[in-house]
Amino acid sequence: MPNEDDNTKKQGLSRRSVLGTTAALAAVGTTAAVGGLGLTRSAAISTAQAQTKSGAKHEVKPGELDEYYVFFSSGQSGEIRIIGMPSMRELMRVPVFNRCSATGWGQTNESRKILEEGLTPEYRELMKDRGGVYDNGDLHHPHPSFTDGTYDGRYLFANDKSNTRVARIRLDVMKCDKIVQLP
Known part of the structure; x- marks a missing residue:
């Protein structure tokens, strides 16, 4: 026991x-x-x-230009970030699938037209009761355009993983000019 x-x-x-x-x-x-x-x-x-x-000097002094520019995807913030190399300075943020109060992207008539015109008819009907446009996106995989196997510097393409869209950004003005939703 x-x-x-x-x-x-x-x-x-x-x-x-x-x-x-x-x-x-x-x-x-x-x-x-x-x-x-x-x-x-x-x-x-x-x-x-x-x-x-x-070693080599990697200093980029004020007023000097970087040797390379890197286009980073920002994921769920829905924008492209442009970083100078080798200085690693953030030069610009290009809003694509998000709303940006600083530039008016997603709020102005011009940007809303770009965000809305590439939607499929099914999603256009679905979004009619929700303001007509997605307010978010999951931007990934930026890829520059090329001609004859070399980058031509005209466009940058990126996809939205959460809403099946592809955006085209003009690199001469660093603005999104076309968004298409994939069926």
Whole structure:
């Protein structure tokens, strides 16, 4: 027959032992990290200094242009971001599938026409009771246009993963000029 003392004993882990073990591990980890930083920091500084003396210069001074421009998708914010390389400055945000109060995109007659005219008849009917246009999009995979296998710099195409649309952005003015919904 089991003893009453056996029934009152806790089995497994207790809260006190878990917290005590966690605190001890955190203290050991902090001590190791602080000691390790002292050693690696001086090595990192000397390596960085050596690289800047002999390496290429990647500084883009104010007023100078970047060598390359990168078109990033912004995902669920629905816009294209243009970044200069190597400065990594954000040069512009081009609203495509979203509303932008700064530029009026999605609110002006011109932009609403672009957002609405490429909808399929089924979605046009569906959106009639909801303001006539999607107010959001999930922009991905920007791809520049090309002619004869080389990029021509005329357009940038991007798709909306949440609403099956494809947009065309004119690169001479950095504005979206056409959106088509895929059936």
